[in-house]
Structure formats: structure tokens, C-alpha cells
Amino acid sequence: MAHDIRIVTEAQLREAIQLDLTAVDVIEEAFAALAGGEVVMPPILSMDLPQANGEVDVKTAYIPGFDGFAIKVSPGFFDNPTLGLPSLNGLMMLFSARTGLVEAVFLDNGYLTDIRTAAAGAVAAWHLAPAVVETAGVIGTGVQARLQMQAAHLVRPFSRLLVNGRDPAKAEACAADLRATLGIEVEVCADSETLVRNSQLVVTTTPARAPLIMADWLHPGLHITAIGSDQSGKNEIDPKALAAADLYVCDRVSQCETSGELEAARAAGLMLRTPPELGQIITGQVKGRLGPSAITICDLTGTGAQDTAIATHVAKIMGDAGTVIPV
Structure with a gap:
């Protein structure tokens, strides 16, 4: 049985969410949830890649009561500017917390991470x-x-x-x-x-x-x-x-x-x-x-809890933005 996955670009995400008090409230809620003891948040998967002058972090968390959970991949390759490319990029994948199916892929190039970190x-x-x-x-x-x-x-x-x-x-x-x-x-x-x-x-x-x-x-x-x-x-x-x-x-x-x-x-x-x-x-x-x-x-x-919080928040306010792909 097919289901839809929404693909959203950085430009579309920048239109949908900015750094404001609403975003701050969303991240505060994630911190409060962590204190409750029921969040499932594995250790960060981190790779240091000195041969490539790079690093990659993978973060995730399941927060009870949230509609979804995110898995975020953040590569940083610091020689990229010499190639005319940005040092940081990455994406977030949002899964249904009920079925585990992929619901959205946010090709944010680190934008959502920037917002949730700030x-x-x-x-x-x-x-x-x-x-x-x-x-x-x-x-x-x-x-x-x-x-x-x-x-x-x-x-x-x-x-x-x-x-x-x-x-x-x-x-x-x-x-x-x-x-x-x-x-x-x-x-x-x-x-x-x-x-x-x-x-x-x-x-x-x-x-x-x-x-x-x-x-x-x-x-x-x-x-x-x-x-x-x-x-x-x-x-x-x-x-x-x-x-x-x-x-x-x-x-x-x-x-x-x-x-x-x-x-x-x-x-x-x-x-x-x-x-x-x-x-x-x-x-x-x-x-x-x-x-x-x-x-x-x-x-x-x-924390991965911050990534899940910002991703689920974005999913609620995206409206029809993005490209829907049936899979």
C-alpha cells in the first residue's frame, strides 16, 4: 500500500519558519520533555574524518506525545569552501511516531539545526x-x-x-x-x-x-x-x-x-x-x-530531542509546501 513522502527544500523551509519566540517555545518543550525521563534518545553517532577534514553527526530522539520523530544527519567538510561549496549541509528525515513510515525529508542544509541551536x-x-x-x-x-x-x-x-x-x-x-x-x-x-x-x-x-x-x-x-x-x-x-x-x-x-x-x-x-x-x-x-x-x-x-521538536513543528506549519512523492 502506497503512502506519500513530502520533500521540502531549504528555500521552502526558510519561508515557513524563522527564529522567533514560537521556535524558542518549541525547543523549551523539548528540554522539558527530556527531564520527564520517558524520551528515548540514543547517544550521538559521531564520525571524525581527519583525512577529509570533516565530521558527521547523526542525532535522533523519540518524544512521547509527538506525532513524529526525526533523524538528522549533519556533515561538516571544512575544505569545501576551496571548491566553492559550503562547509555544512545535511538533512532531517521525519518518521511517523505511530507507524514508523517516512513522512517528510527536509533538505535544509543545516538551516533547521541553526534555528533549533539558536x-x-x-x-x-x-x-x-x-x-x-x-x-x-x-x-x-x-x-x-x-x-x-x-x-x-x-x-x-x-x-x-x-x-x-x-x-x-x-x-x-x-x-x-x-x-x-x-x-x-x-x-x-x-x-x-x-x-x-x-x-x-x-x-x-x-x-x-x-x-x-x-x-x-x-x-x-x-x-x-x-x-x-x-x-x-x-x-x-x-x-x-x-x-x-x-x-x-x-x-x-x-x-x-x-x-x-x-x-x-x-x-x-x-x-x-x-x-x-x-x-x-x-x-x-x-x-x-x-x-x-x-x-x-x-x-x-x-540533542536529538531538539531535532525531533523542530521537525515536527515544521511539519505542522508547512501546509502544501514541498513535493509529494508516492512510494
């Missing part, structure tokens, strides 16, 4: 950043740096933004884009220490394998969201900073132990206790920020 940053800021943020900072100058600041501004409308990156030209371009997008004061900051010391909310968005933020830069009233560490060996935050913070939170402890900031901290003999997860704070199982002067750090490695 939305996760907004969820972290909403639950962990100080209630009032005047100055925010971002370390990194790529697509996610831009999106993270747009997302954070939705929930903490800061009036000043600092941008730091290894390449001054890329930092200037990122600052110009965010100045135009957010309509606020945006400055390039030559060093990350100055950025951290002058910000109440900092997001790191790099593939660094050595700390970019040191423990002695922390100050009362600071929140840091680290999103760059998503494979073993990556590390943006000084392990001592995790130990020095009043609260360190994971998106998923089991992932952060092997591919997040917690991996480096454990290797240094720190953070041996099991930290709380963001979903537990959202659902009230664990207390979040204890006051305006607290120092908090959130470690986001990206």
Missing part, C-alpha cells in the same frame, strides 16, 4: 541569565554567532553587544550584520577577556580545542552559554571556570561528558558530581539562578 541558546538565557542584561558578548563570528545573539535578544533585550573573533575582518562583518539586525550598539572587542569582563551574558560559538574563557575572568552577574563543543576534544571554557561557577548546567549530561565542556573538566579531575540538566530547571526539579550576582554556565551540545 533557540536553545535563548532557552538557556531565559532560565539562567540575569533578569536584566545591558551588555552581551559573543565569541565567534559565523552564522551561529549571529543567530545566537538574535535569539538571546528575544528574551534578554540588551542594548550593547561585543563581538570577538580570530579574524578582525570577519568580526567587523559580524558586528555590522548584528548592528543592522538588532538596531543596537555593536562593537568589535579585540580580546575575549575584555569582552567577558564587560558582559552579563556571553555565548561562545567556536570549534576551539583550547579554552577561550578563563576562570579568573568570571564576575558576579555573569552567564555563559557554550555551544561550540559538540565533539570529543573540543573545549571553549577553562575547566576551572566550570568548578568556580555557582551553577553549571548541561543540556544532556551523558553528551557533555563525552563531547562538551564537562569532558575537559572531568579530565582535569574537576566536576566529578553529576550536574543538573536544563530541562530539570525548566520543569522546576532543580533551582536555577539563585540571584542577580550568581555566576552560571550552560553547556549545549545539541
Whole structure:
């Protein structure tokens, strides 16, 4: 018996969904579901391909009550720009949670991942950043740096933004884009220490394998969201900073132990206790920020639950977009 599969392109997806508070709510729901203990989310399938200067991640999760579940494939081949191709691409496949049949293939080239990752940053800021943020900072100058600041501004409308990156030209371009997008004061900051010391909310968005933020830069009233560490060996935050913070939170402890900031901290003999997860704070199982002067750090490695949440959300709002193929 035949059934239909909907094929949707990146351009169609960009028309259907943007980074807004609705997307943030969808991802917050996914974090809350993770805290319930009934989500089925296997470990990330991750391949490091040094011979090709590439990596591939596969993520998935089944969330009870959701109509479908997604399997997301994310390749990153970092020599591609020399061939005139983008470094990142990928797709999401949406399956029926009732029958297991493929319902849709989203040829998003990483767009949905970008949206759900930025939305996760907004969820972290909403639950962990100080209630009032005047100055925010971002370390990194790529697509996610831009999106993270747009997302954070939705929930903490800061009036000043600092941008730091290894390449001054890329930092200037990122600052110009965010100045135009957010309509606020945006400055390039030559060093990350100055950025951290002058910000109440900092997001790191790099593939660094050595700390970019040191423990002695922390100050009362600071929140840091680290999103760059998503494979073993990556590390943006000084392990001592995790130990020095009043609260360190994971998106998923089991992932952060092997591919997040917690991996480096454990290797240094720190953070041996099991930290709380963001979903537990959202659902009230664990207390979040204890006051305006607290120092908090959130470690986001990206979860399959986020992919299932964004994919099922998109499927509901797509309408007739895409090409239907009977199989």
C-alpha cells in the first residue's frame, strides 16, 4: 500500500519558519520533555574524518506525545569552501511516531539545526541569565554567532553587544550584520577577556580545542552559554571556570561528558558530581539562578530531542509546501 513522502527544500523551509519566540517555545518543550525521563534518545553517532577534514553527526530522539520523530544527519567538510561549496549541509528525515513510515525529508542544509541551536541558546538565557542584561558578548563570528545573539535578544533585550573573533575582518562583518539586525550598539572587542569582563551574558560559538574563557575572568552577574563543543576534544571554557561557577548546567549530561565542556573538566579531575540538566530547571526539579550576582554556565551540545521538536513543528506549519512523492 502506497503512502506519500513530502520533500521540502531549504528555500521552502526558510519561508515557513524563522527564529522567533514560537521556535524558542518549541525547543523549551523539548528540554522539558527530556527531564520527564520517558524520551528515548540514543547517544550521538559521531564520525571524525581527519583525512577529509570533516565530521558527521547523526542525532535522533523519540518524544512521547509527538506525532513524529526525526533523524538528522549533519556533515561538516571544512575544505569545501576551496571548491566553492559550503562547509555544512545535511538533512532531517521525519518518521511517523505511530507507524514508523517516512513522512517528510527536509533538505535544509543545516538551516533547521541553526534555528533549533539558536533557540536553545535563548532557552538557556531565559532560565539562567540575569533578569536584566545591558551588555552581551559573543565569541565567534559565523552564522551561529549571529543567530545566537538574535535569539538571546528575544528574551534578554540588551542594548550593547561585543563581538570577538580570530579574524578582525570577519568580526567587523559580524558586528555590522548584528548592528543592522538588532538596531543596537555593536562593537568589535579585540580580546575575549575584555569582552567577558564587560558582559552579563556571553555565548561562545567556536570549534576551539583550547579554552577561550578563563576562570579568573568570571564576575558576579555573569552567564555563559557554550555551544561550540559538540565533539570529543573540543573545549571553549577553562575547566576551572566550570568548578568556580555557582551553577553549571548541561543540556544532556551523558553528551557533555563525552563531547562538551564537562569532558575537559572531568579530565582535569574537576566536576566529578553529576550536574543538573536544563530541562530539570525548566520543569522546576532543580533551582536555577539563585540571584542577580550568581555566576552560571550552560553547556549545549545539541540533542536529538531538539531535532525531533523542530521537525515536527515544521511539519505542522508547512501546509502544501514541498513535493509529494508516492512510494
